[in-house]
Structures are given as C-alpha cells and as structure tokens.
Amino acid sequence: MQARRIARELALLSLSQISSDPKKINSQRIQELVVESVRTLAEEARDNLETAAAELQRGDSQLLNSQTRAGNIDSARAMVQEAITLAQTAINRLGGAIELPEFIQLANQTEVRAYTMEIITRFHAERETVDKLLNDILVDWNLDRLATLDRDLLRIATTEMMFLGVPNRVAINEAVELAKRYSNEDGHKFINGILRKVTDAIHGSETHVSG
Structure with a gap:
C-alpha cells in the first residue's frame, strides 16, 4: 500500500467530520479526527472477523445438515449451496480484515499523517x-x-x-x-x-x- 493512498482514505474518512467554519479548523483537531478514523477502521476489522467466524460456523452447520437432515437430493444441494455462499462471504470479509492491520500501521506513519493533513487543510483553504x-x-x-x-x-x-x-x-x-x-x-x-x-x-x- 502506498503512503498517499492511505492518506487519501484517511482524509476521506475525516473530511465530513470537520467544521466548515475556518476558525474552528486547527491541526490538533484534524489529528484527532485522523486518530478517530484509524480507531473506526480497527473496530471494523474486529467486527468483520467476528461476522466471518459466525458465517463460517453457519456454513459448517449447513454442510452437516445436508448430510444428516436433507430429505432429498434437491434439499441437500440447496444446503450445500448456502454453505458455499456463506463461506465465500466469510472469505471476502476476512480479506478486508487482513488488509486493515497493514493499513492501520501505515496510517500511523508521519508521511501518511502529513499528507492527510495537507489534503484537508488545503481543501478548506x-x-x-x-x-x-x-x-x-x-x-x-x-x-x-x-x-x-x-x-x-x-x-x-x-x-x-x-x-x-x-x-x-x-x-x-x-x-x-x-x-x-x-x-x-x-x-x-x-x-x-x-x-x-x-x-x-x-x-x-x-x-x-x-x-
């Protein structure tokens, strides 16, 4: 991930929370919002991991049910398909959650913070x-x-x-x-x-x- 790409994302997550009144804009407030944005992303990662775990568990249950409770081949096929869908959704969530730790680490770099603040302050100017x-x-x-x-x-x-x-x-x-x-x-x-x-x-x- 490139530093400026991370900075743009942080700016995007922060921009709407900053007052449109120039007198209320200062570097400390911008830094606080950037920190809050990083914290929000960390919470999102945790939520995604928890949701993915629940979806995998449901998928596992569906596979088990397809073997033990399905009344016919069609119902078994439907259960297997649902299990596959749940697994795919969980994998997608995990992919996003796995990327976030790197994002958060980079977001704490001086270069990233500096460009985030440059975008926000220049826009408001x-x-x-x-x-x-x-x-x-x-x-x-x-x-x-x-x-x-x-x-x-x-x-x-x-x-x-x-x-x-x-x-x-x-x-x-x-x-x-x-x-x-x-x-x-x-x-x-x-x-x-x-x-x-x-x-x-x-x-x-x-x-x-x-x-």
Missing part, C-alpha cells in the same frame, strides 16, 4: 474555489445533495489536481478505487465521469490564462 468548480460541472445537480462520501471524494481529487500538483490521471484513478470500496455500485462511474470533466475545466482554464 480553497473550499470556495473547489466547490464552485464542482457545482458548475454538476449543472442540474448540487454538490450538497450528493452522498457525503461521493462529495468528499470529488473534493479531495479536485483539490489534489488543482492545488497539490497531483497528476490528473493519478487523482482520478485513486478516487475511483476509493469509490469502489466506499460508494454504491455505480458510484465509481459517477466519480470518474465528473472528475474527467474537472480535468477538462482545469485544462481549459489554464489554456485561457496562457493564451
């Missing part, structure tokens, strides 16, 4: 500019009406492209990957489409200025 650009692109929609995670993903990526020198392709790809993890089924497509329009707008603005 440039919030009016970032939000205006996004609202202009959304046209018949409003930034404040978007799901919180989608809105914050757009804000983070736009801030990185406009003010932190992150290449457009990198910022978009990272935002899309986070959307696949945190947004709804089609969220990553929406994020990708809007951010591509953001790059066009930024490029158009730069061309206009240079011309």
Whole structure:
C-alpha cells in the first residue's frame, strides 16, 4: 500500500467530520479526527472477523445438515449451496480484515499523517474555489445533495489536481478505487465521469490564462 493512498482514505474518512467554519479548523483537531478514523477502521476489522467466524460456523452447520437432515437430493444441494455462499462471504470479509492491520500501521506513519493533513487543510483553504468548480460541472445537480462520501471524494481529487500538483490521471484513478470500496455500485462511474470533466475545466482554464 502506498503512503498517499492511505492518506487519501484517511482524509476521506475525516473530511465530513470537520467544521466548515475556518476558525474552528486547527491541526490538533484534524489529528484527532485522523486518530478517530484509524480507531473506526480497527473496530471494523474486529467486527468483520467476528461476522466471518459466525458465517463460517453457519456454513459448517449447513454442510452437516445436508448430510444428516436433507430429505432429498434437491434439499441437500440447496444446503450445500448456502454453505458455499456463506463461506465465500466469510472469505471476502476476512480479506478486508487482513488488509486493515497493514493499513492501520501505515496510517500511523508521519508521511501518511502529513499528507492527510495537507489534503484537508488545503481543501478548506480553497473550499470556495473547489466547490464552485464542482457545482458548475454538476449543472442540474448540487454538490450538497450528493452522498457525503461521493462529495468528499470529488473534493479531495479536485483539490489534489488543482492545488497539490497531483497528476490528473493519478487523482482520478485513486478516487475511483476509493469509490469502489466506499460508494454504491455505480458510484465509481459517477466519480470518474465528473472528475474527467474537472480535468477538462482545469485544462481549459489554464489554456485561457496562457493564451
């Protein structure tokens, strides 16, 4: 896992909890929120492990029932299929839980914390500019009406492209990957489409200025 990828995820988990009032934003409060985000992820890992264990136990019971209680081949097949589904779900949960300890360890690194704070503080310094650009692109929609995670993903990526020198392709790809993890089924497509329009707008603005 790359340090900046972890930093973006921490920024995403922290951004919505920070006051929009610049006077109430300070480095100590941001650090506190980052710590809270890491703690939340640790709790999520524990919950996933407990849920996975319960699903594996249910799957084991279904396999046993298919051998001892099934009245016919169809009911036995259904029990086995349910056991397989439970096992697959448990494996997926375990995969996420296994990744989190590495995430948490990296999240405590100075480089990660520093870039997380840079994203958050720079966004709040440039919030009016970032939000205006996004609202202009959304046209018949409003930034404040978007799901919180989608809105914050757009804000983070736009801030990185406009003010932190992150290449457009990198910022978009990272935002899309986070959307696949945190947004709804089609969220990553929406994020990708809007951010591509953001790059066009930024490029158009730069061309206009240079011309």
